[in-house]
Amino acid sequence: MTEASTARVYGLHAAVVAVLFALNFLLPDYHHGLFARILVLATFAMGYNLLFGYAGLLSLGHAMFFAAGLYGSGLAITYLGFGVPAAFIAGLVCGALLALVVGLLALRTSGVAFMIVTMMFAQALLLTIVYFNQWTGGDQGLVLQQASRIVTIGNASVDLTVPTVRYVAALVLFAVVLFATLAIVRSRFGRVLVAIRENEERTRMLGYDTFANKLAAIVLSGVFCAAAGAAYALLFGYVGSNFASVQYSILPLLWVLAGGAATTLGPLIGTLFIYYVTDIASSYTSAWLLIVGVALILLVLFAPKGILGAVRKRWIRWLP
Amino acid sequence: MTGRFFDLTNGKASRRTILKGLAAGAGLAAAPGFVRYAQAQSSAPMRIGFQAHRTGIGAAYGRWYERTTAAAVKAINAAGGINGRPIEVVIEDDGTDAARGAEVVAKLATQHKVDIVYGTLFSNVVVGSAPTAGELKIPYYVVSEGYHVASGKLNRYVFQPGITDVRAQVTSVAPWIAANAGKKITMIFPDYAFGYDHRDYLPPALQKAGAEVVAKIAIPPTESSFTKYFPQIPSDTDAIYHVMVGPAVLTFVKELGDFYGSSGPKLFGFIDSLEAVDINSPGLEYLDGSHFWEGSPRYAQADDTEAQKAYRAAVDIDDNGAAVADAKDVSTAAHMFGCWETLYVIKKAMEDAGYKGPEDRAKLVEATEALTEFAEGPEHPQGKKVFNGKIHQCFGTQNISKLEGGKLKVVHKTAIEDGMYEPEADYTKQSL
Numbered sequence: 001m002t003e004a005s006t007a008r009v010y011g012l013h014a015a016v017v018a019v020l021f022a023l024n025f026l027l028p029d030y031h032h033g034l035f036a037r038i039l040v041l042a043t044f045a046m047g048y049n050l051l052f053g054y055a056g057l058l059s060l061g062h063a064m065f066f067a068a069g070l071y072g073s074g075l076a077i078t079y080l081g082f083g084v085p086a087a088f089i090a091g092l093v094c095g096a097l098l099a100l101v102v103g104l105l106a107l108r109t110s111g112v113a114f115m116i117v118t119m120m121f122a123q124a125l126l127l128t129i130v131y132f133n134q135w136t137g138g139d140q141g142l143v144l145q146q147a148s149r150i151v152t153i154g155n156a157s158v159d160l161t162v163p164t165v166r167y168v169a170a171l172v173l174f175a176v177v178l179f180a181t182l183a184i185v186r187s188r189f190g191r192v193l194v195a196i197r198e199n200e201e202r203t204r205m206l207g208y209d210t211f212a213n214k215l216a217a218i219v220l221s222g223v224f225c226a227a228a229g230a231a232y233a234l235l236f237g238y239v240g241s242n243f244a245s246v247q248y249s250i251l252p253l254l255w256v257l258a259g260g261a262a263t264t265l266g267p268l269i270g271t272l273f274i275y276y277v278t279d280i281a282s283s284y285t286s287a288w289l290l291i292v293g294v295a296l297i298l299l300v301l302f303a304p305k306g307i308l309g310a311v312r313k314r315w316i317r318w319l320p
Numbered sequence: 321m322t323g324r325f326f327d328l329t330n331g332k333a334s335r336r337t338i339l340k341g342l343a344a345g346a347g348l349a350a351a352p353g354f355v356r357y358a359q360a361q362s363s364a365p366m367r368i369g370f371q372a373h374r375t376g377i378g379a380a381y382g383r384w385y386e387r388t389t390a391a392a393v394k395a396i397n398a399a400g401g402i403n404g405r406p407i408e409v410v411i412e413d414d415g416t417d418a419a420r421g422a423e424v425v426a427k428l429a430t431q432h433k434v435d436i437v438y439g440t441l442f443s444n445v446v447v448g449s450a451p452t453a454g455e456l457k458i459p460y461y462v463v464s465e466g467y468h469v470a471s472g473k474l475n476r477y478v479f480q481p482g483i484t485d486v487r488a489q490v491t492s493v494a495p496w497i498a499a500n501a502g503k504k505i506t507m508i509f510p511d512y513a514f515g516y517d518h519r520d521y522l523p524p525a526l527q528k529a530g531a532e533v534v535a536k537i538a539i540p541p542t543e544s545s546f547t548k549y550f551p552q553i554p555s556d557t558d559a560i561y562h563v564m565v566g567p568a569v570l571t572f573v574k575e576l577g578d579f580y581g582s583s584g585p586k587l588f589g590f591i592d593s594l595e596a597v598d599i600n601s602p603g604l605e606y607l608d609g610s611h612f613w614e615g616s617p618r619y620a621q622a623d624d625t626e627a628q629k630a631y632r633a634a635v636d637i638d639d640n641g642a643a644v645a646d647a648k649d650v651s652t653a654a655h656m657f658g659c660w661e662t663l664y665v666i667k668k669a670m671e672d673a674g675y676k677g678p679e680d681r682a683k684l685v686e687a688t689e690a691l692t693e694f695a696e697g698p699e700h701p702q703g704k705k706v707f708n709g710k711i712h713q714c715f716g717t718q719n720i721s722k723l724e725g726g727k728l729k730v731v732h733k734t735a736i737e738d739g740m741y742e743p744e745a746d747y748t749k750q751s752l
Contacts, residue, residue: 029430034423127540130511139541140444140466140513141418143451143473161455237451240418240444279423282413286374 009320013182016265017175024167032163034279038271039170040231043177045267047224048252053262054185055217056197060115060249061122065222067244068094069229071129071136074239077148079135084151084160088230095226096219103218107211119249126244141240149234166235173231177224182264184220185320193217258299260306264320269307365408366401366670369428369437371449376416378442380596384652385439385463386411388659391634402667403675410434418448425452425460435678436461436666439659443468443513450474459684461666463658467517470713472745476752479688479712482662483615483655486517488739492718493613494525496732501586501611502558503531509563511538518563539564546572550579559586569593570603577606586610595652600726607723614719616702618653619727631660631701657702664699665691682752689748706736710746715739
């Protein structure tokens with residue numbers, strides 16, 4: 001990889017972040033709020049993409065990592081009186097530990113069995129959250145009061161409920177995970193993950209510990225998803241079990257497939273695309289799921305590798 | 321119905337002015353808008369954002385909530401609207417999803433520029449949406465019956481003035497259950513939010529009335545067969561208190577009937593299970609002779625008030641509680657009256673506050689909190705209500721109906737005081 005191509009790749013990603021920052025000042029109120037959510041959920045999708053797109057492991061249970069971050073931070077604030085930074089870290093730790101345990105067990109399987117095992121773990125977490133409803137609020141969930149979502153540093157305080165602050169916080173999280181993903185996929189570790197995706201037996205034969213690399217990918221993916229979950233709780237003040245449901249395991253898969261698996265910016269494009277198709281369609285008809293479905297079918301027909309996958313294939317081959 | 325996509329004229333000026341760098345220019349750009357608004361507000365419609373469950377598990381309720389809302393708005397507008405301004409309802413579907421619910425509240429408030437948001441039923445959507453309503457400082461009137469509002473866990477902008485909460489409902493009916501159904505009660509309830517209010521508040525209310533809960537059987541939301549739970553029902557159970565929501569109720573009742581045959585404990589249920597379901601559907605025969613809680617009676621009663629008759633005519637339901645145009649389209653009569661009554665509470669509060677536009681939202685909150693009582697009549701056909709402004713919750717009468725001859729007949733009406741409890745919160749202490 002030449003220095004010029006490295007500069008081009010990082011420049012593109014920096015430009016995307018800069019555009020997103022500029023949108024903070026340009027977007028009308030509703031879209032400004034919606035973009036903040038999309039940035040957090042695109043971070044979730046990036047975590048999913050690392051495992052699915054690059055390592056080739058199709059999980060149907062990633063809601064559990066998002067929920068681990070969501071509840072890790074939300075419960076820490078509600079019952080342990082944690083401040084925002086400590087609660088965010090608690091969410092990350094929960095996600096990392098869960099990913100480590102799930103990875104150690106689920107990686108004993110592969111293919112369809114891996115999908116089923118991850119889905120099973122996610123269902124187990126969902127039912128655990130519902131079972132301990134006296135603490136978690138069950139499906140009704142918990143509200144994090146505005147006062148508990150203020151970061152105090154010395155004499156200064158940052159209120160995460162202020163729209164601009166929330167947007168910038170979501171963007172910072174998104175940018176950190178975007179550049180982390182970019183660094184990972186361009187690293188030796190990232191290339192090993194791609195090698196595992198393409199031919200695991202051959203990668204093992206070449207001397208790589210594929211189990212350790214896949215486990216590392218699951219933990220990193222889990223931490224990114226947990227970061228998104230923790231941020232969602234802290235920025236939007238709601239912690240609910242629907243985020244642990246199978247729907248939130250399917251959604252990141254959908255976002256990644258729509259945007260382009262194994263493209264660093266695909267998760268953002270996919271999340272934006274699905275979100276806006278849903279938002280616009282639901283304003284016109286209660287059959288909005290039909291419209292979303294038709295849009296996805298058209299995407300599969302004309303861009304089977306997703307939006308950015310198609311762009312990379314036809315026009316910009318250097319897209320990471 | 322939808323506002324303009326990416327409407328750059330409606331955003332807050334503060335962010336864009338940073339880029340534009342010309343405060344004066346921004347002021348000039350904004351000024352014509354203010355002038356237009358000032359001219360229009362005297363006659364412009366009052367915009368009520370309706371967070372509707374058009375899809376998802378709440379769709380059957382949502383359909384009837386929409387119809388009731390349309391009927392109430394028609395009646396209010398025909399009588400001159402609110403402060404002389406007609407009501408315009410802006411509907412957005414939340415898919416009965418908590419996350420989408422919050423987005424819908426934001427969309428209604430910031431894109432559609434509604435004056436208030438209203439109409440949510442499912443408690444997870446209410447709880448998920450409440451933080452957004454609080455942050456946007458937009459009054460949010462729900463018709464949910466969950467205890468979430470009165471519990472104090474939400475915020476000052478959330479109200480439930482048109483329907484009683486489950487805690488009050490179970491507290492009201494417990495003495496009747498103890499006196500008429502038996503002293504040993506087994507509860508079967510869904511293992512999610514709606515069931516928790518029953519689980520938490522029925523046992524103490526029954527104990528106070530001299531009865532006891534001998535078993536609590538929580539059914540996971542994913543369950544589709546129930547026979548395996550029935551052996552958990554203690555043999556000395558006098559009555560089963562059942563609250564099952566969703567399509568599984570038909571299977572539940574059928575399997576319960578198969579389990580007990582012609583004998584078995586008495587049954588007391590919440591009609592929530594069978595809202596929008598024909599009570600004479602095949603499989604529900606086992607319910608004959610059992611009793612139900614109803615917020616407002618599904619079937620026309622011999623002693624219906626004139627207000628009740630007028631309300632039923634306005635929402636187009638026949639004597640059996642089904643749509644006049646389609647006898648198979650059964651209503652959610654026990655709950656949907658809450659939409660009608662909530663809209664009249666909003667009207668009263670807006671008039672008391674002299675509400676003119678979003679700048680008066682704080683006044684509207686205070687005016688709603690100042691309300692104390694709603695008299696029975698055309699605006700409150702279900703009956704008189706008492707409103708507690710500190711917990712933003714109303715209290716009213718409950719109906720206990722017996723299913724016989726394929727119809728539900730009201731056999732007991734509770735008093736408002738039966739459901740009142742010591743408030744656990746005071747929203748009025750929160751800042752606006």
